[in-house]
Amino acid sequence: MARKVKHEDHVNHEAWAIPYGDLITLLLAFFVVMYAVSSINEGKMRVLSDAMVVAFGGPPRALQPIDIGDHSPRRAMREQSVDLMSITRPIPHPAGIQADLPMSRLPPQRPTEPQVDxxxxxxxxxxxxxxxxxxxxxxxxxxxxxxxxxxxxxxxxxxxxxxxxxxxxxxxxxxxxxxxxxxxxxxxxxxxxxxxxxxxxxxxxxxxxxxxxxxxxxxxxxxxxxxxxxxxxxxxxxxxxxxxxxxxxxxxxxxxxxxxxxxxxxxxxxxxxxxxx
The missing domain is CATH 3.30.1330.60 (OmpA-like domain)
Known part of the structure; x- marks a missing residue:
């Protein structure tokens, strides 16, 4: 009867590549999550936070209305210009002063004289x-x-x-x-x-x-x-x-x-x- 030849087991020298690949994958996922968090707006962040709280059995904690609208730089510039227009809107003149009277021609305000005992x-x-x-x-x-x-x-x-x-x-x-x-x-x-x-x-x-x-x-x-x-x-x-x-x-x-x-x-x-x- 012929003797069965036992083959030697070969040592796998590339076994380190598996955990290394897992580590790189985890790092990539971590940086993707970090990038996503850094670019998300505050409204979406609150939506995500409240969704996670509700999923784990708690009530949402947001006390302010959630703003999930457009937060692009162009819209921010439009809103800022509207605010500036409201600030620079002419203030109504008090009664007794004509609106078309230049400020340089307004009568000077005299300080109140101290009252002597x-x-x-x-x-x-x-x-x-x-x-x-x-x-x-x-x-x-x-x-x-x-x-x-x-x-x-x-x-x-x-x-x-x-x-x-x-x-x-x-x-x-x-x-x-x-x-x-x-x-x-x-x-x-x-x-x-x-x-x-x-x-x-x-x-x-x-x-x-x-x-x-x-x-x-x-x-x-x-x-x-x-x-x-x-x-x-x-x-x-x-x-x-x-x-x-x-x-x-x-x-x-x-x-x-x-x-x-x-x-x-x-x-x-x-x-x-x-x-x-």
């Missing part, structure tokens, strides 16, 4: 009436602002030179002012000012002490005239806030002063003289 205006007018003679000769000045009123009194009619003691005529002046101020509830700031001529005495080592002492004398006099003390503060500025030059006797006389500032609002800062309009 009527009680402050009344207070200032009353001070000027009470001290009309001193106002006429320039010894007393009344400066007005929107939320403040300043009564400026020359120190020469209130105090002797180098002193903080009020003269008898000065007491009658302050009494007139306190009689008016006592009727209002506005906060007050009393300021003392001097010229730049130095002073060095036992009582007043400098003009700072002199100006503060003069303001204090006026505060005490106002309190005696019925002005509540909690309404008042005082400050002494010495020669450092002049309203005129100190190179002449007239300028120094103007700088020696006491000012009573009535504040319509205690947060208001009164501008310095020279900054007022």
């Amino acid at each position: 009527p009680q402050l205006a009344e207070l200032g007018a009353e001070i000027e009436r009470k001290l009309a003679e001193l106002v006429a000769e320039g010894s007393v000045r009344v400066h007005r602002g929107k939320d403040w009123l300043e009564i400026e009194i020359k120190a020469d009619i209130l105090f002797p030179s180098g002193s903080s003691d009020l003269t008898w005529p000065a007491r009658s002046i302050i009494a007139e002012i306190s009689g008016v101020l006592a009727e209002f509830a506005y906060p007050l700031r009393i300021e003392g000012h001097t010229d730049n001529l130095p002073i060095a005495t036992t009582r007043f080592p400098s003009n700072w002490e002199l100006s503060a002492a003069r303001a204090g004398s006026v505060v005490h006099m106002l309190r005696g005239g019925g002005v509540a003390p909690e309404r008042m503060t005082l400050a002494g500025f010495g020669p450092y806030r002049p309203v005129d030059g100190n190179d002449t006797a007239e300028g120094r006389n103007r700088n020696r002063r006491v000012t009573i500032i009535v504040l319509g609002d205690d947060s208001v800062l009164v501008p310095r003289v020279g900054e007022r309009s």
